[in-house]
Amino acid sequence: MDIKQLFQIRSNSLDPQRGEILMSEPTMNDFYFGRSVVLLIDHTETDGSFGIIMNKPLGTKLNEIADVFEDFDAPVFLGGPVAENQIFFMHTLGDLIPDSYQIMDGLYWGGDTDTLNTLIATGIANKENTRFFLGYSGWESGQLIDELVRNSWLVGKANSHLLLNTPTKSMWKDFVTRTGKEYTMWSRFPKNPEDN
Numbered sequence: 398m399d400i401k402q403l404f405q406i407r408s409n410s411l412d413p414q415r416g417e418i419l420m421s422e423p424t425m426n427d428f429y430f431g432r433s434v435v436l437l438i439d440h441t442e443t444d445g446s447f448g449i450i451m452n453k454p455l456g457t458k459l460n461e462i463a464d465v466f467e468d469f470d471a472p473v474f475l476g477g478p479v480a481e482n483q484i485f486f487m488h489t490l491g492d493l494i495p496d497s498y499q500i501m502d503g504l505y506w507g508g509d510t511d512t513l514n515t516l517i518a519t520g521i522a523n524k525e526n527t528r529f530f531l532g533y534s535g536w537e538s539g540q541l542i543d544e545l546v547r548n549s550w551l552v553g554k555a556n557s558h559l560l561l562n563t564p565t566k567s568m569w570k571d572f573v574t575r576t577g578k579e580y581t582m583w584s585r586f587p588k589n590p591e592d593n
Contacts, residue, residue: 413440413541416501418560419448419550420573423583429453429478432569435534435550436560438498438506446536449476449485451560452568459484459529465510469517471524474565477534488527489557490516504557528561551576551583 413419419435421427435448453475459466462473463484476485487506488494493516494508516522536544544550553576563571573583 413437413446413545413552415439416504416554418451418553418555418572419541420553420569420576422549422551423573425549429475429534434568434572435477436500436555438500438533440541441538443538445538446541448534449487449530450474450534452565454565455531462531465514466517471527471529474528474530476530476532479533479535481532483532485530485533486513486527487530488513488522489561490522490526493521501557504560525561551580 415437417437419433419437421430421433421435423432425431429450432452433450434452436451437446437448440446451474455473455475457473458470459473460468460470473484485507487500487504488497488508489503489505491497491499491503491505494505494512497505497508500506513522513527517527541550545552551573553572555572555575559572573580
């Protein structure tokens with residue numbers, strides 16, 4: 398059997414929306430996107446797409462890389478290959494942080510960092526309701542659609558609870574499995590087929 402047919406996506410939307418997730422096809426061998434789950438923060442035909450990788454912790458803490466958050470030892474995640482020297486954040490605090498952008502019900506992107514610092518100092522913002530990323534993932538206009546046509550990504554849905562509480566080590570496999578039984582082979586495919 399042709400491996401391309403084995404991993405052909407049967408249910409993809411070619412009109413991805415803000416708040417949907419992209420799951421990389423299992424043979425993608427890329428430092429950033431291999432076995433990644435990307436949350437789409439925004440997608441338009443004219444401006445392209447903007448997202449954040451949800452399942453790649455860097456093994457470093459926020460207070461180790463950002464002086465402004467010196468007392469906050471929250472884990473930092475790899476967000477993507479664009480602007481890798483900048484810190485971005487998402488949260489579930491809604492209007493408590495002015496200038497936040499709602500991604501989906503209960504999950505927000507960015508906002509006023511001075512307010513975030515105050516909420517951290519008072520204990521309102523914590524590791525459970527705030528997540529930090531280095532860099533982000535971006536696609537020019539038409540680029541993501543081209544990748545979807547080539548079966549590079551499976552488009553799916555998840556809520557804020559699943560995105561923030563699914564263990565990162567199993568997130569790709571768990572989300573692929575939730576998408577449908579036709580993707581069971583994806584979840585079983587080894588990271589390195591030569592190991593079999």
